[in-house]
Amino acid sequence: MQAANRVVLNTGFLYGKMLISMFIALYATRLVLNALGVEDYGIFNLVSGIVAMLSFLNSSMTMSTQRYMSFFLGAGDEQKLKTAFNSSVWLHLAIGIVVVGLLEIAGLYLFSNVLNIPAARLPAAKLIFHFMALSAFFTIISVPYDAIINTHENMFLVAVLGILESVVKLSIAICLQYVATDKLILYGAVLALLTVALLLAKRVYCALKYKESKMSVRDFDRQLLKEMFAYSGWGMIGASGVIAKTQGVAMILNVFFGAVINAAFAIANQVNAQLSFFAVTMLQSLNPQLVKSEGSGNRERMIMLSMMACKFSFYLMAFFAIPALIEMPFVLKLWLNNIPEHTVIFCRLIIVASLAYQLSAGLQMAVHAVGRIGKYQVIMSILLLLNLPGAYLLLKAGWPPASVLVLSIFIECVITAYRIFAAKRHTGMPVADFLRRVVLNAMLPVVLATLFSLVPYYFMEEGFARLLCTGIITVVSLTLFIRLMGLTPYEKEKLEGIIFKVMSKVHPRLAVPKAN
Template sequence: MNAANRVVFNTGILYGRIIVSVGISLFTTRIVLDALGAEDYGIFNLIAGVIVMLSFLKNAMATSTQRFLSFYQGKKDKVMQAKIFWNSLFFHLILGIVLLALLEFAGLWLFDGFLNIPVDKLEEAKQVYHFMIVNVFFLILSVPYNGSLVAHENMVYVALVNILEVLLKLAIAIFLYHTVGKKLVVYGLLMAGISSVSFMVYALYCMKAYQECKIKNRTGIESSLLKELGAYASWNLFGSLCSLGRTQGLAVILNLFFGAIINSAYAIANQVGGQLMFLSTTMLKSINPQIMKSEGNGDRKRMLRLAMIASKFGFFLLSIVAVPFIFEMNNILSVWLKEVPDYAAIFCQMVLVGSIINQLTIGLQSAIQATGRIKAYQATVGGVLLMNLPLAFLLLKMGFAAYSVLAGYIVVEFIACCLRLYFLNRLAGLPVRQYMDRVILKEIVPLMVLVGTCLLSINIFDFEFRFLLTIVLAAIGTAFAINFWGLCDDEKEIVSKGLMKIKQKITKKKELALNN
């Protein structure tokens, strides 16, 4: 299977996983919110909210291992691939132990009057926090195996494990609904168990399927290689933790000013944003190894072209669903949840706007990773993302409404996008004019069509499930706009070839069925 066909195949597999996982995840959230109640659900997402972001953190950190493995796959160097994997596994083991100790130490301070948690729930919250730490440890340990799967572009197994995790979460939610007693503690314990199950499933498969992961091919720890991997992974981890710290830090700030109940609204916004982001991150996961391998092959021109294609298609894939959600958010939440927390709708809308802006440079992030020169980039962009926290505190201290913190989130996200473009121009020579022509200017007309279609739908129609019609109409109208105004000639050729291959496979299967 050639590179183009593999990207199309892997994208199809991962989108099949999305259809299953998103629907189940949203239904699971409804059950858990109903079973725990708004206060306990808010406390869980305040204390163990990192669990909600596990997939994001895992994918972000796995980029470190995957980048080096894909790079040396491009060079066809199997010896270095084995060295990369085993040194990476050793590094993440040490990192997991260090983070475990740091989080336990931080817990002594967090629960000593800092967090705004009702006294009768304090002991339960502490237990949930300990479970979260176990969860994080297994998450860190599974990163090299996940990176190996992505580097080998084995999206079938990645999708299967993701579906297993989603089904386990659904089973936990159903069990929780019928549990009496300390439901918050039970939920934290069972959620922590999922990461250990995922780690074992990843590890056993990789040790059997890939040469570099087999114990018999284990290599010694090389200080120079460990230093290179450690520096890259540490800066990558710093960037990921800045993004995660921004998300969870806003939860803490909202908690300090408004109490635990508002964290339910914020958690729902992150849940909606996270599930819709799967649409673009799935495509990026398919194309990311090719970006890394192109750099390993010395084909920087192809690497930059793929990065711009990823940014454009990531923007389209998220916007085509997120924009209708923004217009129909009140309707969607009233259908989805039995009781909609205050601020949930406006929080969801603003998180989606920030996510759409992020997609403008989503492929550029991978291209910067491919260069291997990420220290200044992660330090600068990570620092900018964290500036969202003092900005949010200042806004609330000045008496602005709760949603003002997410207005700051949108502004900071736009600044981060500008910095990513600057760094890729500096590190890999991406022409800013070329990026504007191929990405930004090509997105304007389809976005106008998308917004216009949504406005027409909500002003013409009025029934309970109108959001379904709005999404369908927006998707159809935007698809035509993308085809006519959103694609460059080479991108139209890629789409045309992909559709032709799908058509040929369907025709072939029909012929085989008729012959049998």
């Protein structure tokens, strides 16, 4: 019961942060696009994209490190927990140095032979790349602190830092409207400084709050470091596949169509990030409980939580994805003054690919919790990297830019099938149960709700009224169909319990006990 309360509270903190950060980020993007212009905005996102995609690398490494910390915390071994943190600090310092070195070497080749950037903006683009490489270093060495914060499920701090980061980025976007210097260079420099400031804040907080986060040579364990390096290394291989896929596709689009199309691709990725944040946040708040269940030897509970994570993350994404898919042209008009070409179709296709990912996201958490991830990560990376030769061949053959995202949807479906197989192999999860309880039960309510939500599109003129009507129909119909056919009796009981807890926290009089 205490674990359930913690999940509810943490999810609440993260959702509050998400709502504030989402609106700030959307408005900040509008300001930055207006200040930089479409071409410079495309250049920034192309060049900094490798660092933006390091958020996936950072998340993967955090999950890998957190796996050990949560495992030892769940087992009640405080000394091992302290040793794991100290070993992780040295590990990620080494990884950060290597990654920055590789980035700088790769940058020399990319700017000379690959990227399609106007000559007049090439010096600024190179400077931005150096700023982002520095930002990458500080992002990587902050991983142990992110992991220890997540291990202790301190989502209040995560929410506060996330909101502060969003406010600072909004302030930067506002300042860009009035400065006379090169706005592209200034924007990259200040964002790099923000990464340094966030690391310092996390480090000071952890040193004051968590005794295991104090550095000590005596708590260094070479054997554990080797084990963590192997585990983090496999995690990095998997995350690198995501990075190579996303940034590789961006570079291929740049080669064929120039920097302007990178602006459309960047906006589409940001729209998807905002729409999927509820689902990602739910997974983030549930992951520590899932790993602790495995650490305490409760494999059955771990599998159950991973299957629930798949279904609920898919539902949470669908609540926002359905109206966004239908009303994307109007949503972009409300949001941006200048909409780059191809943005609408890019947004729609990336959202569909994200829905396919959410349907099996919980299984990835389960495989990580068990720890046998070597072969899994290699195969995942190979599948993700198929996007690159596939995208190049499609564009070389004269297909439109959107074809590369259609290909990514197909590959994501293949990846989902492989995650199911991997979860069966590594955790013993019954495949038939997953297909029935997750895939079928989740897909049917979403398909039916989508059909109902299309009604205003055919009978109303485009505008805010139609957008509002579509959103209301989506929420009502999807909630109804989920309640009627999308949940097992156990899931209904758990969900009702969570709703009851939330309502009781809002007002004590709502805490009416159930009849025995």
